[in-house]
Amino acid sequence: MDNQTFIREMFSEFYNKNIDRVEIPKSIESREFGFTLFKESTMIRHKGFMRAEDLKEFIKKIVPSNVYYSSAYYSMPEAKMDEKGWLGSDLFFDIDADHIPTECNKQHDMWICRVCGLKGRGVPPTICPRCGNLGFDEKGNIIGYRQETWPCEICLETTRMETIKLIDILTSDLGFSISEIRCAFSGHRGYHVQIEIDEVLKLDSMARKEIIDYVTGTGIDARFHGLEEISHSGARILVGPGLHDFGWRGRIARGTYEFLLKATAKDLRGLGLRKEVVENLLANRDMILESWKASGPWNMIKGLGLRGWEKIVQRGIQFQSAKVDTVVTVDIHRLIRLPGTLHGKTGLLKISFPASEIETFDPLKEAVAFKGGEARVYVEESPEFRIGEEVFGPFKEQTVNLPISAAVFLACKDAGKVISYNV
């Protein structure tokens, strides 16, 4: 049996039994919906539903591989894009391991050249080493590489840390209450964070860009956060932000502290600091860290002036910024995955939860859609993966018996072939 038929059958069964797990968005009548199917490669877009029941029936009938809805509200969601009548849009953030370089992607992520089929691990190259594919064809069309990525524990933990940073900035700095923030595991490799209160709906792209720059620390100039040279009883001295200051001021100080705590000679040389300065910094590391209790380390290192500190501080900012996909937030017409529906690349659910539970939420347990059943699967190649409480693999060219959830997962990843199954 081919994988697609198997997956579709499983998805169909899931929706028939669990259609009420599909979460109906606020103001369903103003949202645009989009669906991808198993057979056709094009997306069904510009669909609208007046009632929750209509949407549920539609999903059961067509059995989509992915279900999306617009973060935007429209007066006519089914009209053409420029005639829909944009009314507003939720404030939406996407944190995906694809945008965060993790150490483990070399082990589990794979790229396949779309021209010659060469496979490799980690981040795809700019030029294919075999056929010289530049990512473009001669007409300038983008070809690039097909990527197979895995929702591994380390990647998911990284995205969780970024989500926690994001939620902290949204509450401490931007003043949203934790109950106004909805989180979701995307069903694949990351988290979604969404704010639906009236106040944010009318924000235009420019305003959203400012918000995204704020949470990612883009365009910060430390001079606006207290890092400056002042004259003090006749002498020029440096002053800078403190650990307990609010907003980015405090974040800059804390990030700088964090960076200096771990920085190696190589890190510091990489910033273009002179050798003596680097040695001086490392030799006095304890004193520097201690100095944050008083007025900070700004004047402690001979030869390290405003310019040098600015470079160090920029590294500190990286520690504190939340790694959010910038394009998604700024796009006020974006389609996003509907919570309570299955992800076509994993067979896991997109599952929403209150932001206050982000520390303890276990995505690979909560998102499991298929309970029970068993399948016999030939696995071509798969790294270790966890579904629910159980860890599977790594597998290479072997036939194994797996629970349906794991079989669907491997089939979706195209890493194996389902031979037989019973539910």
Added chain:
Amino acid sequence: MEAHSTLRLERSGMLTLSDMAKYPFIPEAAEYIRRLDFKIENLLEDDYAPILSRAEKRIIDALTTNPPKVGYNPREYGEDIEIISFPVAIVLVSALANENVKRRYALAEAKRAYELLREENWEKVIEVARRFGWRIRAANERIGSVKFDFALNFIDYLRNISSFHEKDWKLVNRPVLKGEVYLSKQDVARLLQEEIQRYIEAKIDPKVRSILPEEILKHLERLRQTCAEKIRESPVEDISSLNSIGVVGDAFPPCIRQLYEAAQSGRHISHIGRFTLTSFLIKVGMDKNMIVDLFRKSADFNERMTRYQIEHIAGERGSGTKYTPPKCDTLQTHGLCPGANDLCKKIKHPLAYYLRSARSLKKKFRG
């Protein structure tokens, strides 16, 4: 702090007649005029001549000063004249039905208000801001070496910085706590200028022309002749139609497209934004006169200065350096990158985007 400021506000909640003369766009001023039972037809009576003349002066100020600013002289005009002449000027500007005049007039009135607000005490500034629904309060907060008098809801802040691109206006470079941005009086006045400008632009509705008495329309004709040069609308090429002059507008990267459209519609563009757009357009071979025309709609347009700057960037003046637009990194830092698309991810410079994209488009046309 909270209780303290509420108390002070209750005492100072009223805005006086002289405040209405300074800020004639506040609702109290409209209410005052309603009570006077003033009608547009009254303008033709001799008693009202000073109002009509002040209204015209407001518009002439806006069109002839640079940067545009309506004057304020309480000794020359009484409060009533100052208050009533504002909506009259709005009607006249509406009837002129010209985008240049509309934008320039709104800017000039907003600038007038800005300069007055800068000199006000904080209670007054807060009162005016609240007329626009701003969630603002007195703060009196010292952060480092700087004292901040105001705390403004960050969404109200964002709504008013969209035309600024200077680094220090970026939200990320501001002290932000619990949803509030800490600001100086100067900053609040500047942000209010934006709000006021938008408010006035929205009030200007060309449909009023049809209800104006003949006599007023004649006045309008004279006004139009006085400022003929300023009123002239200049044709600006649409991006896609640039193809006819050998510039592949459709191949512009998103950042340049955004700047081009901003210039086209006369929105404010930062210095670095203008530099980026101008150096880009020169590099792709656009004619300098067309670039001048592109900036013509800008509210603070000055032809001589614009031409000088363009020639400077083209390397025809000064040191002779031909300037190249900044690379993507720099544009991102300055908030000029509207977000990368797929092609953006492959390049590091807007010109590289253009070359690649233009090449593929040309091939497509050739089939």
